[in-house]
Amino acid sequence: MTICVAYGPTPEGTAALDLAVRESRLRGARLVALATEHQERFEHDTEPDDGGPLRDRVETRLAALRADGDPETDVRVIDDGGDPAEAILDLAAESGAALLVIGVRRRSPVGKLLTGSVAQRIILDSPVPVLITHAAR
Template identity: 40%
Template sequence: MTVLVAYVARPEGRAALDKGIDIATRNNERLVVVNAGPGGRNEDPGLVDGYEVERVEERLAKLPVQAEFKHFVRGKSAVEEIDAMVGPLEVSVLVIGLRKRSPVGKLLMGSVAQELLLTVDCPVLAVKAP
């Protein structure tokens, strides 16, 4: 089984990573951390840069469980990439981070978290940043 973490380089993404590490370590499960977005004209501010990838990979390398970081920028949305991983990885839980948004912000920007909750076929744990 695999704990899958949807990661963005923001406080809510770091909270999701912390919780994912905790669950995977406690249950001795594989941990996969994914950051994804379409790229190109549709550049997503949630996509991480090279420094952030290194930082997360270094942290994962120190864990007592198998862990890896996947970074996708190949024209698909984060939801499409994550949903495609759930079955093949036998995901026991998807961990996502939430941030507070105004109702207008939700209307104009949509919500990746909401779309994940409605799309993926596995349990989803939503955590808030401290």
Template identity: 40%
Template sequence: MGLVKILVGYVPTPEGEAALEAAAAEAELRGAAVLLLNTSRGDAYVDSRYANQAELDAAEARLRERGVEVTIQQAVGTGDVAHELIRAAEQNDVTLIVLGLRRRSPVGKLILGSTAQRVLLESPVPVLAVKVPTSRDD
């Protein structure tokens, strides 16, 4: 068995930053490498979740500063982010997926579905779901 790998679904948002921080901490604890995956939904010409090069460079630098080996994969997705994450986990033999969560209303979850819920239910490996701390969580 090779180096342990952790997959982090990264987007340049507070949720993505929380996931990156949790992935870095897990990588340090486990002596693991991180596979950072950033993908677009592919359903719009401009997607704020699709990181630019400066954002990817900053994320990579934060991991490397902590001594974590990192590989970055970025692609315009098929519109199914959960599928992209699960496929990346299977193709890269990862042992853990780390996701950031955002607060959504029950109606919002019902109408729009939930990428995180699908990953939690369909992932072949454990999933660490991280939420952004709010002032109430302190």
């Protein structure tokens, strides 16, 4: 069994990673993390990199959460400027995931209308169950 988690450098991404680690431990399932700085990169108008700093952040967080006997974890960094919902769903399909974990934030109805919702697309289009969490307030 494999669990996939979508991680971004946000409080919601951290909450999703934490929950995915707990779920993989409970189920004895392999964990695959997809990390992306897609939104952050466009907000700051920076050049894409090789994923090194982001991979380091994910690995550091995972190291803090790991316990002896935890299932294997695979971290993949994607930052191609493509559609994040599609990348997450592709990862779940490619990995043979039985569960997908994502973090969400509260958005206003107008915000959803103007920008769409990656989380909503994932929930509606996912072929596997989606476990949703949010950051602590």
